[in-house]
Amino acid sequence: MVTRTYLGKPVPKVDALAKVTGAAQYGADFTLPGMLYARMLLSPHAHARIKRLDVSKALALEGALAVVTGDDVPPPPPPGVPEEPSGQSLSMGDLRKLVLAKGRVMFQGHCVAAVAAVTTEVAEQAVSLIEVEYEPLPAVFDPEEAMRPGAVLLHPDLFTSGLGGKATTPSNVATHLELGRGDVAKGFAQADVVVERSFRTQRVHQGYIEPDSETAMVYPDGRIVVWATTQGTFALRDQIAPLLKVPKGNIKIIPMEVGGAFGAKSYARYSPVIILLSKKSGRPVRLTLGRDQVLRDKGAPATVSTVKVGVKRDGTITAIQAKFIFSAGAYPGSPLAGGAMAGLGPYKTPNLKVDAYDVVTNLHRIEAYRAPGAPQANFAIECTMDEVAEKLGIDPLEFRSRNLVQEGDLMPNDTPFNRVGYREVLERVKSHPAWASPLGGPNRGRGLAVGFWRGGAGGQYSCTLMVNGDGSFSLLVGTVDLSGTRTGLAQMVAEEFSVPVEAVWLDTADTGEIAYTDESSGSRVTYAMSIALQQAVQDVMGQLKERAAAKLKVSAQDIEYRERKFSAKGAPDRAVTLQELATESVRGAGSIMGHGSTTRMQPAPVFAAHVADVEMDPETGRARLLRFTSFQDVGFAVNPPMVEATMQGGASQGIGWALSEEVMFDEKGGVRNPNLLDYRIPTAMDLPMLGTEIIEVPASGGPYGVRGTGEAPIVPPLAAVANAVTHATGVRVRELPLSPERVFWAKRQAGGSQPR
């Protein structure tokens, strides 16, 4: 049993005070002398040819110092030369078309031109002086419609790619992903019961509170600096460089604090525009979006899903077939694999077939949202599984327990699971009052859903650890902090060197100060950085032990470290303190720095189960959440309250998706609710205290057994809530959100079936 002082303890967030007092610097807090303000002219059409674009009046306006259009974006590479990979779901070629429209606008809100001016007011006036003549084109918004033969074709050069090889005629289906094993037809034939159901989800928004905000400066020698609210400094740099045809080293990305991102702040959505404006004006340029523009961009894809499950009477699954259609907006990049993997991961089945489609429509382009693709796919799977269990008369928890995956079983992509804590999660649910206690009133229902995130694999992360002369440590990391990772990493250094957390000074590096580091995403930061940091710790510890050994005249292998003291093994009185070595390190003995970097990591899969209790208003169809409990295997909780907050945050986002969140489009592809009153994120008033149950089954990889906690919590809530509503009403609503209106009409249609 390891006794720990800082790890696994409720250490307060190291940046809490700076954040709550407004001292932390977010994107829009940054200014430079002479800075200009950018504003964009957005397309009012979902699909149109730009016949004429005249910016001369805007440019003539006093105080408007630069205007850029699609003509200012460097052209794509010549035919035959491949585009550089963007590292993102949006390809470099599509990013080029997305940032500034050229010739054609593909969705309402597509940027046609941008202005940099001395004030926002002048910039807005200049935007209003830009003259555009459009020739409207037919548009398509529904993904199923877009898939039909003869549909309006968005991109004449888009051919369906996928496991089945290249297509020969252009299509709105960018990718058809096929996964599977065995023979589903055979599996269904072996089944006693087969259930097939279809589901729909709508576009939802990541709902980050901090609007996108970046400042760019292009210096006279061509060097570019961007002060960005971003999940990944190197990711951003590595998109901007090929897009603008600038060497990567010529670009420095300085990370600002991030006020929520959830996957949507990893790509170079706006930086290229302000860089081009800065280059033209010779001035720093900042763009800060208004809330309306935030909600008119990005979001997670709407989906249309069909799930077919075959089971034996005893509950054994014989086959699963699923079809997921993701609506990407105007440029492809839906999270097909993430959806398929996370949706189907929890179930062991010999026969599996998944077809997932990435479809383009004339809507603004989606972006990654926490556990991309997983909540939508999971919603379809977990609702169907509940129906299957009900048909079999098996308790939903018991049904899942009978089909659960364990170490050695296959993921949907046929790679085997390493150590997982899924069984432990279900066991905890079974014995927990959230599942075991009575509902305690009429019109109430209880729903269960399980969820999964693969976690951790892929990506590269770097850090530098330094010993200061006063015996404190400086830790420089390449990862931006989205969720409290600073605190967790400081705890690790504190633990390893037996120093207080306050003696660990953590800085987030810009792209010139640390080696390549991938973005903060995919529940990877704490897991990956625990590996990188362990290397750095060992590097520093090794150097310290060598110096101690030289002073104590023993070999470094014979040095033990305990409580800030290096001593010779078996002779604790022959010792030198950390403080002595630290002082000497800055007084001639030479500084001590170590570095660490992850190499190929193994996955650290995360399983979760959520239980929701709802009470329905029988007249209006409104669901009120009474109780909600998240159970999750987090491997090792570095900082339990922060893990709980992450679980609660994911749950509340999933609950919003289930009950109230929806980007509403009008018939012309425009957003009808681009404000936080009409785009309804749950508030504290809408939610009970969200319960959390931490299960700790150490991951196979990494020094502490940490698993990433970020994604899994948003996966099960959609189905957990939907299953609870069905439990309460006896009616199955297969389209989200479960608004009072939808539930009301579904009950009416079902012919007055009574609440149970």
Place this chain on the structure above:
Amino acid sequence: MVTRTYLGKPVPKVDALAKVTGAAQYGADFTLPGMLYARMLLSPHAHARIKRLDVSKALALEGALAVVTGDDVPPPPPPGVPEEPSGQSLSMGDLRKLVLAKGRVMFQGHCVAAVAAVTTEVAEQAVSLIEVEYEPLPAVFDPEEAMRPGAVLLHPDLFTSGLGGKATTPSNVATHLELGRGDVAKGFAQADVVVERSFRTQRVHQGYIEPDSETAMVYPDGRIVVWATTQGTFALRDQIAPLLKVPKGNIKIIPMEVGGAFGAKSYARYSPVIILLSKKSGRPVRLTLGRDQVLRDKGAPATVSTVKVGVKRDGTITAIQAKFIFSAGAYPGSPLAGGAMAGLGPYKTPNLKVDAYDVVTNLHRIEAYRAPGAPQANFAIECTMDEVAEKLGIDPLEFRSRNLVQEGDLMPNDTPFNRVGYREVLERVKSHPAWASPLGGPNRGRGLAVGFWRGGAGGQYSCTLMVNGDGSFSLLVGTVDLSGTRTGLAQMVAEEFSVPVEAVWLDTADTGEIAYTDESSGSRVTYAMSIALQQAVQDVMGQLKERAAAKLKVSAQDIEYRERKFSAKGAPDRAVTLQELATESVRGAGSIMGHGSTTRMQPAPVFAAHVADVEMDPETGRARLLRFTSFQDVGFAVNPPMVEATMQGGASQGIGWALSEEVMFDEKGGVRNPNLLDYRIPTAMDLPMLGTEIIEVPASGGPYGVRGTGEAPIVPPLAAVANAVTHATGVRVRELPLSPERVFWAKRQAGGSQPR
């Protein structure tokens, strides 16, 4: 013979374009939202008791958000607890008294209070509302007067320290430094000729063009960030921390570009004041000095020197005795050792005695200025040596050649010289037209002086080197660039890895991003960093070779690197490129970072000789410089034009000191000429093209034989010019500057001796 591509070549400064276009960010270019402006109330008295200090009216002014006085500075440690060393010539205890006066003002310009307000105008108005009642005290300005018994005593707790032990009664002499060897009395007795002369120099100013400018923010959690124009980020931090009783790690110093420093921007002169103002106001606070305040602070000490030299007829020196009195201003810290070492270093003598005195007076406190103490001491020595040579009828160059020090000879502090290029310097002078050609006209004279700087020893410097995915390199250094060191370091990386200089991206780290690094001073940066960087290069190269070895299935010792290719020894076709390894390093193989740090370094002494030709206006006594040539052993010129510029810069500063620069004090200790019209720095109109002759005798330490070039160029010009003026006029003026007025009256007093 090593063939080099980038080292030793005239590579353009990597930051030239940013600097000349105004894109580089200096101290005053930095702003933060809500930033306040600081202004100071300065003492009008050279010495006075503060009887009453009332800031209430200032605080009541709208827009004046904070006022600080000496009461806001934390008190010194309790009796018996020593002050932490400041690492600077100004002690921590004196720094505490200097930044904000408490109870007593010690010089005109001593800061009594400071205000932070929303605009500079409001700040100035608030300052004018502060009420102070002073009780003037007697003051002393002349250092010789201050040394006399019964003189006004500045500090009742100041006792003379020095090699002779502690004194028992307080004194204005802070330190009496004694150096020497042999027996000078015996030496003078052996001499055929003894010459003894006295000299005076006045306070001069470092003359940096960028006024002192810093911004500080104290965050609610107590963390402090200072954006500073400073020579040393860690040096600044390590003074602020004990002064304000804050942990070092709680302070981050972010370096801004430095527009000239020359030794005067290493200490925490103003940061504590704005930090205290920020703490009180909760806002960021910036202080930018006006030129008048710049010229009323710091500067190099005035001196009174006596030199006595004994020689044989053949020119052999038998004894040297010197006495140097340095006038430090109100708080001690004169560069006694630097002056004694640099002044007497070039001469071999068996009998040596130096007495140097650090004396306080009621003037503003001096600060380090390029080769601190050396020009003043050298002026006295080199003028005396010319008089000795003249008395002996030996050519001045020949006289110095007969007494020169070589490897193995002793420095004044009795440590032996390692490899030096002094003889090579004198040989180059001898054959050069600057020395050998005729003067070519009447009223002209030629002067020679030699100079020396110990160079390089001491200090600790750190860097991190990273390989980027595109095969470029990022270099993070702890040293701020004063003189082009960025370019030199980039050249080193380019050379070692055969990549263009443009592929080396250099960043200056703040105190959280790199291990401890001493300030940029003492001609150390390029020399010291060449050692640290070499370690980092070897670290990175070793990691790359190991990866190449693994791919080529040979051992790492059998890998050769040439032209961006790693190949197996003897099998050049079995190779892997730098680009391949770089790409893999960011795609899963793990990032490559290396670090380096200097440990105790050996000195890299620098010798210089300067030759000046002047033409005198026989009526006015004005000296016009016709020709000026600097000869210097630089070890290895990493970037010859930059070395030349450094030599020219030092020469022009020394020429200013010789001919025109002087901070003029009135009888009350106030500065009479605090502007650049009356404080007369030479302009391009005053100077001929300054000639440079680079001699390269590699230093014993370091990978390239580099010697620091910064200090030596300012050492000989004072005497070179003075010797030229004497040569032209036949009159010896032993007080600087050699203004027309001084030369005119000296000639008049000498009774009409004719120009030669």
